[in-house]
Amino acid sequence: MKPLILVIEDDPQIRRFLRATLAAEDYQFHEAVIASEGIAQAAARQPDLVLLDLGLPDRDGLDIIREIRSWSQMPIVVLSARGQEKDKIAALDLGADDYVAKPFAVGELLARIRAALRRAAPLAPDPADPIVRFGNVQADFEKRLITVGGQEVHLTPNEYKLLQVLIKHAGRVVTQRQLLNEVWGPQHTEQSQYLRVYVAQLRRKLEQDPARPRYLQTEPGVGYRLSFDR
Amino acid sequence: MASHAEPTPADETSVELAEAEPDARALPASWREFALAVLIVALATLAALLLRPYLAATNLAMVYLLGVVAVATRCSRSASVMASFLSVAAFDFFCVPPYLTFQVSEYEYLITFAGMLAVALVISAQTSRIRAQAASAVDRESRTKALYRLSRRLAAQTRVFDAALAASEVAEQVFGSHVTIFLPEDGRISFRKRTSNQLLISTAEEEIAQAVFDHGRKAGKGMERFPDAAATYIPLKGVSRIVGVMAILPRPNGETLKPDQHHLLDLFANQTALAIERTLSQNAADEARMQMETEEMRSSLLSAVSHDLRTPLASITGAATTLRSQSDKLPPTVRDELLESISDEALRLSRLVGNLLDMTRLESGVELRRDLYPLEEIVGSALQRLEPQLAGREMSLSLPEDLPLVNVDDVLLGQVLVNLIENATKYSPPASPIEIAAEATPSAVELEVRDRGQGFAPGEEKRLFEKFYRGKSDGVRGAGLGLAICRAIVTAHRGTIEALHRPGGGAIFRIRLPLDARP
Numbered sequence: 001m002k003p004l005i006l007v008i009e010d011d012p013q014i015r016r017f018l019r020a021t022l023a024a025e026d027y028q029f030h031e032a033v034i035a036s037e038g039i040a041q042a043a044a045r046q047p048d049l050v051l052l053d054l055g056l057p058d059r060d061g062l063d064i065i066r067e068i069r070s071w072s073q074m075p076i077v078v079l080s081a082r083g084q085e086k087d088k089i090a091a092l093d094l095g096a097d098d099y100v101a102k103p104f105a106v107g108e109l110l111a112r113i114r115a116a117l118r119r120a121a122p123l124a125p126d127p128a129d130p131i132v133r134f135g136n137v138q139a140d141f142e143k144r145l146i147t148v149g150g151q152e153v154h155l156t157p158n159e160y161k162l163l164q165v166l167i168k169h170a171g172r173v174v175t176q177r178q179l180l181n182e183v184w185g186p187q188h189t190e191q192s193q194y195l196r197v198y199v200a201q202l203r204r205k206l207e208q209d210p211a212r213p214r215y216l217q218t219e220p221g222v223g224y225r226l227s228f229d230r
Numbered sequence: 231m232a233s234h235a236e237p238t239p240a241d242e243t244s245v246e247l248a249e250a251e252p253d254a255r256a257l258p259a260s261w262r263e264f265a266l267a268v269l270i271v272a273l274a275t276l277a278a279l280l281l282r283p284y285l286a287a288t289n290l291a292m293v294y295l296l297g298v299v300a301v302a303t304r305c306s307r308s309a310s311v312m313a314s315f316l317s318v319a320a321f322d323f324f325c326v327p328p329y330l331t332f333q334v335s336e337y338e339y340l341i342t343f344a345g346m347l348a349v350a351l352v353i354s355a356q357t358s359r360i361r362a363q364a365a366s367a368v369d370r371e372s373r374t375k376a377l378y379r380l381s382r383r384l385a386a387q388t389r390v391f392d393a394a395l396a397a398s399e400v401a402e403q404v405f406g407s408h409v410t411i412f413l414p415e416d417g418r419i420s421f422r423k424r425t426s427n428q429l430l431i432s433t434a435e436e437e438i439a440q441a442v443f444d445h446g447r448k449a450g451k452g453m454e455r456f457p458d459a460a461a462t463y464i465p466l467k468g469v470s471r472i473v474g475v476m477a478i479l480p481r482p483n484g485e486t487l488k489p490d491q492h493h494l495l496d497l498f499a500n501q502t503a504l505a506i507e508r509t510l511s512q513n514a515a516d517e518a519r520m521q522m523e524t525e526e527m528r529s530s531l532l533s534a535v536s537h538d539l540r541t542p543l544a545s546i547t548g549a550a551t552t553l554r555s556q557s558d559k560l561p562p563t564v565r566d567e568l569l570e571s572i573s574d575e576a577l578r579l580s581r582l583v584g585n586l587l588d589m590t591r592l593e594s595g596v597e598l599r600r601d602l603y604p605l606e607e608i609v610g611s612a613l614q615r616l617e618p619q620l621a622g623r624e625m626s627l628s629l630p631e632d633l634p635l636v637n638v639d640d641v642l643l644g645q646v647l648v649n650l651i652e653n654a655t656k657y658s659p660p661a662s663p664i665e666i667a668a669e670a671t672p673s674a675v676e677l678e679v680r681d682r683g684q685g686f687a688p689g690e691e692k693r694l695f696e697k698f699y700r701g702k703s704d705g706v707r708g709a710g711l712g713l714a715i716c717r718a719i720v721t722a723h724r725g726t727i728e729a730l731h732r733p734g735g736g737a738i739f740r741i742r743l744p745l746d747a748r749p
Contacts, residue, residue, distance in 0.1 A: 085641055103576070103577075103580045192601060193601060193602040193603075193635065196602070196603055196604055196607060196635075197604065197635075199607070200604045200606060200607060203606075203610075204631075209627075210606060210610075211606045211609055211610050211613070211627045211629055212610055212613050212614070212625070212627070213610055213614075217610075217611070217614055218607050218608075218610060218611035218614070219611075220608075220611050220640050220641045220644045221599070221640060221641040
């Protein structure tokens with residue numbers, strides 16, 4: 001079955017280009033122009049993913065996320081303008097899965113859609129292979145063994161937990177608040193500088209060039225993304 | 231904080247005024263002064279009785295005159311006049327035979343009485359006049375001091391509200407009463423726009439203040455109009471208009487102002503009004519100048535930008551229409567090229583619009599969202615953003631592991647790096663390396679972006695950072711905003727940015743971020 005994507009976007013040109021792209025990638029496509037229609041369609045059609053423009057004419061896009069999240073966990077990917085980190089974080093904190101900043105390249109959009117769809121329908125973990133690989137990094141969470149290029153790397157418990165959380169959300173942006181909450185607990189969500197120090201250490205241990213990370217990427221002003229297709 | 235700036239002069243002034251009041255000229259003598267006068271005459275009588283066996287009666291009169299002098303220097307004129315008469319009577323009764331009667335044995339004594347009374351009265355009159363002069367000199371001096379203090383405080387203010395606040399504070403100290411200045415909002419006096427934190431006056435009196443503001447005449451307590459009001463309202467009359475209303479409440483002990491204090495209050499109101507008027511016109515002038523500068527900026531922005539916006543739009547339109555009308559005649563390689571130019575030019579347009587938005591945002595005063603970041607992370611995400619432009623370019627990074635965290639807005643500092651690295655790629659040959667190096671000094675972190683391009687002309691070091699200024703190298707397109715944005719962001723972080731000639735050819739852009747701003 002082709003996944004069904006609901007696009008809520010008021011600009012006809014962008015809808016047209018999305019229609020062409022998504023059709024070419026073998027997705028089904030439905031569109032809504034205004035917020036009220038979008039919410040109704042989301043409820044009626046139960047799409048596999050919602051692609052939501054934050055700047056709709058009739059209602060704040062954040063409202064739509066809140067409303068959809070009140071009854072469904074369907075993946076939501078937000079289309080936002082550059083330089084609006086506050087909106088991005090607000091959207092993610094309300095439960096959006098990811099965002100793509102306009103103007104965006106198609107490749108980036110498709111990667112975000114794939115990652116978000118994967119979150120909703122995780123591949124059944126293969127009991128025979130609990131190992132995650134990206135680049136020359138290999139993480140075996142059953143044996144708690146991390147290797148880089150075949151060499152074992154020692155991670156502190158917090159680094160290990162951080163890597164686990166990032167892998168769980170692989171391909172999707174995770175806000176600093178989310179990471180702090182999942183790794184250190186809800187009472188530490190304001191201490192983002194510790195998080196940055198841990199991320200820097202993790203990069204030194206896993207990345208070939210920690211200043212030009214290939215996998216553990218920064219989303220400035222928002223959070224981090226472990227970028228690989230699982 | 232403001233109140234402890236100059237506490238002593240304030241206290242001095244109010245103390246002096248308070249002392250000057252009881253012995254001011256026109257005060258009615260209190261019963262205390264009359265009692266003192268009687269006491270002094272009684273003492274003179276006692277002295278005269280003791281001296282009576284040894285001195286002639288006429289000389290005893292001198293003792294009484296001495297008493298009158300003592301009274302005159304201490305008490306009001308009416309008390310000393312009373313003492314004069316009392317002295318003559320006591321002299322007659324106790325010192326002129328027959329004693330203890332008002333009868334006079336020799337009529338010569340009548341001349342003594344007359345002379346004594348005349349001298350006593352003259353002494354009373356002269357002494358109190360001298361005293362009054364001294365008192366008014368003290369008054370004048372403290373008034374001058376108060377006005378001087380007021381004008382000094384007012385001169386330092388550049389905002390209307392601050393001027394009004396300073397004036398009401400000084401007035402409160404000088405007059406010892408609660409003083410509030412009300413400022414108009416859209417031509418109406420509002421009790422909400424006032425200098426005091428608390429409103430000690432009923433809002434029902436807003437009408438009175440409005441009438442004072444409209445007609446420019448005092449009203450309220452002690453005035454002809456609205457005498458039942460709790461406060462006295464004085465218009466703040468500038469040269470061309472009324473700029474506000476000053477309200478003064480009676481002192482906490484119920485005393486009202488004396489006439490000479492009313493005069494001082496008028497002077498206060500006058501000075502305050504002039505200062506507020508001056509501030510108002512200063513603000514208006516500033517606003518006009520800013521408006522002009524904004525206009526100028528806007529027009530130069532429009533002329534610079536319209537060209538930069540049109541060029542990529544022309545390429546996009548051209549390529550797109552070609553593809554549409556001649557698609558079947560074009561060889562695949564040409565079609566690919568046209569498609570590539572559409573996406574490249576669109577990206578360029580997007581960067582330009584982004585820069586313009588950034589500049590506008592920065593100029594309207596952006597709020598930094600600072601936190602502690604590893605510089606490595608900010609450099610890393612800048613490089614990630616530039617991935618397509620950096621393809622195949624040799625990058626050399628030198629970021630020591632022990633660099634301290636920097637307290638910055640990561641998105642904005644990231645933008646600085648993106649602009650600097652992008653500049654380096656534009657102004658240097660594709661095969662030449664770009665270096666990024668950071669170093670910590672005890673007080674700052676320094677970050678350099680170095681290229682091996684043709685550099686910039688000597689003398690351009692400062693101009694490079696100006697808006698819409700483009701370096702002299704040919705063949706490079708840009709709106710001349712990138713470095714201006716860098717400077718605006720770095721300056722907002724209280725850092726510095728400079729362009730240096732690189733030994734061996736090329737340019738170095740050095741950012742210096744002070745560490746002292748760390749939390």
